[in-house]
Amino acid sequence: MIDVFNKYNFTLLTFRILILTFLFFQNINFLQFKINWKLYLLIVLLWLSLEIFLKDKVENSLYFETFLFVGLLKLTFVLISTNYQEFAFLSPPDSKVYKSLADNLFRCGQYSNSLDQFCNGDIYYKRGPTYSIFLSIFSLGGNIHIGFTILVQIILCSLTFLMVLKMIRSDHKNFTTQIVFILICLNPLPWTFSRLALSETLGSFLIIFSIYLVDYKGLNSKLNLIWLTNIILALFLSIQYFLAVGLIYLKNFLFRKNKLKFLFINVLLISISIFFWGYRNSTSVGAWDFNPATGCYLEKNIIEAIEAKKLNLSIYEIREQGITYQLLNGDDIQNQNNSPDVCRKFLELLPNYYLENFEMILDNYKFFLTKFFSPEQACQYKDISCEKGYWFWVIGTVTKFGFGLSFMLVLLRRNYSVIYNIAVYLAVLLLITVLVTIDAPRMRSIFEPLVYLVIGYGLNYFYVLFTKYKNKIKKN
Numbered sequence: 001m002i003d004v005f006n007k008y009n010f011t012l013l014t015f016r017i018l019i020l021t022f023l024f025f026q027n028i029n030f031l032q033f034k035i036n037w038k039l040y041l042l043i044v045l046l047w048l049s050l051e052i053f054l055k056d057k058v059e060n061s062l063y064f065e066t067f068l069f070v071g072l073l074k075l076t077f078v079l080i081s082t083n084y085q086e087f088a089f090l091s092p093p094d095s096k097v098y099k100s101l102a103d104n105l106f107r108c109g110q111y112s113n114s115l116d117q118f119c120n121g122d123i124y125y126k127r128g129p130t131y132s133i134f135l136s137i138f139s140l141g142g143n144i145h146i147g148f149t150i151l152v153q154i155i156l157c158s159l160t161f162l163m164v165l166k167m168i169r170s171d172h173k174n175f176t177t178q179i180v181f182i183l184i185c186l187n188p189l190p191w192t193f194s195r196l197a198l199s200e201t202l203g204s205f206l207i208i209f210s211i212y213l214v215d216y217k218g219l220n221s222k223l224n225l226i227w228l229t230n231i232i233l234a235l236f237l238s239i240q241y242f243l244a245v246g247l248i249y250l251k252n253f254l255f256r257k258n259k260l261k262f263l264f265i266n267v268l269l270i271s272i273s274i275f276f277w278g279y280r281n282s283t284s285v286g287a288w289d290f291n292p293a294t295g296c297y298l299e300k301n302i303i304e305a306i307e308a309k310k311l312n313l314s315i316y317e318i319r320e321q322g323i324t325y326q327l328l329n330g331d332d333i334q335n336q337n338n339s340p341d342v343c344r345k346f347l348e349l350l351p352n353y354y355l356e357n358f359e360m361i362l363d364n365y366k367f368f369l370t371k372f373f374s375p376e377q378a379c380q381y382k383d384i385s386c387e388k389g390y391w392f393w394v395i396g397t398v399t400k401f402g403f404g405l406s407f408m409l410v411l412l413r414r415n416y417s418v419i420y421n422i423a424v425y426l427a428v429l430l431l432i433t434v435l436v437t438i439d440a441p442r443m444r445s446i447f448e449p450l451v452y453l454v455i456g457y458g459l460n461y462f463y464v465l466f467t468k469y470k471n472k473i474k475k476n
Contacts (some may be wrong), residue, residue: 009056022043022209024073027388047272048175048178051178072151089146092380107119115388123292125281127238134202138152140359150195160201175202198239206245211421224262231270232269235273286340289416298346298347302361303346306364309360310357322335322336371441403451403458405458409461427451428447
């Protein structure tokens with residue numbers, strides 16, 4: 001058991017709690033006075049100095065406990081400010097769909113969001129069931145406050161970043177871990193999405209857990225079962241997570257000599273899972289289809305955005321007027337009809353639509369990437385007291401600059417294992433850019449663990465180079 005009440009542990013944890021509480025209240029304009037950037041920087045440097053001074057004296061780093069406090073502080077404030085109502089955690093439109101699916105899954109054992117009181121209704125096929133099952137289990141189908149599910153997500157977020165710190169930890173004399181730890185605590189983005197009923201926190205955990213498994217645990221019969229579970233959870237969570245976890249799993253065979261029977265078994269079982277999910281959907285759409293709603297998904301993410309840009313209208317005006325539905329060759333289709341036949345028509349329309357509007361689609365991709373790499377992320381969901389302000393432009397700029405330099409150092413050191421991990425995330429970014437093009441802050445949150453992982457590796461390499469240079473000067 002961790003001795004939190006060791007005098008050094010207690011001092012450090014108390015200091016962290018006081019600083020993080022003060023800075024959080026600053027960021028949400030809760031306090032009557034505002035500090036300037038000089039005082040903000042002084043506080044952060046004082047914190048870093050104490051971390052470095054006590055790092056050899058504390059018996060345990062208490063990183064997980066501190067991460068947990070960060071999440072719990074923000075969760076508690078939201079609960080109090082909303083009078084313990086659930087609406088804040090369900091602010092995004094997708095959250096309400098997930099909750100409906102989770103409640104019906106618990107009540108009727110059916111994956112549908114359109115069930116009547118007798119559990120009759122159509123099956124749901126637009127999203128995989130992983131997150132809805134997760135939400136159903138930890139909210140007991142809506143029978144307990146969704147805040148408990150958010151608490152579980154905060155724990156997952158804390159574990160995700162704890163694994164990041166464990167992967168970058170090196171020489172005990174090196175204070176790389178302390179720098180990255182402070183940056184993670186100050187960055188509001190991952191903590192914002194950990195307190196929303198969305199799949200990003202769970203997805204980020206699956207990806208980082210996969211990297212941790214492949215780089216530090218390897219592969220054997222017992223671990224292969226964990227890998228299989230991880231891949232199937234990612235498959236039915238969202239395509240970007242399946243792509244990431246699948247590519248990371250392949251690293252077991254590209255970088256190590258492992259038995260190919262593990263790969264064969266997992267590919268076979270995953271293929272069977274895909275087949276049966278498509279077969280399950282065929283009862284509704286009349287033919288095998290893993291996701292009959294793909295066309296409607298791309299209509300919302302791509303065609304609506306392009307039509308809005310062409311006509312200088314908002315997405316909501318495009319949707320209200322049913323302008324995208326008018327593109328379906330004059331077919332008399334009700335506006336916002338998401339039936340499999342309509343989704344199939346949008347899917348058939350897309351190739352020609354891409355060719356006719358290629359330049360505008362390319363501009364839309366550029367706009368998305370500009371928002372994605374913006375140092376300051378927008379406050380999308382105000383009900384959960386998301387933090388905002390000048391500080392996050394500074395933190396985002398420092399993080400962006402640190403990531404760029406660290407990435408170059410990783411390339412120079414030719415650490416192909418880390419480069420492979422970065423390439424996996426780049427593949428995910430390419431997929432998201434092509435298929436999503438909306439919700440840049442939400443998409444960005446998936447990449448935050450990688451950013452700090454790379455910064456940690458970069459700082460470690462810089463420390464090694466600096467030490468070698470210092471020793472060389474001493475010898476001369």
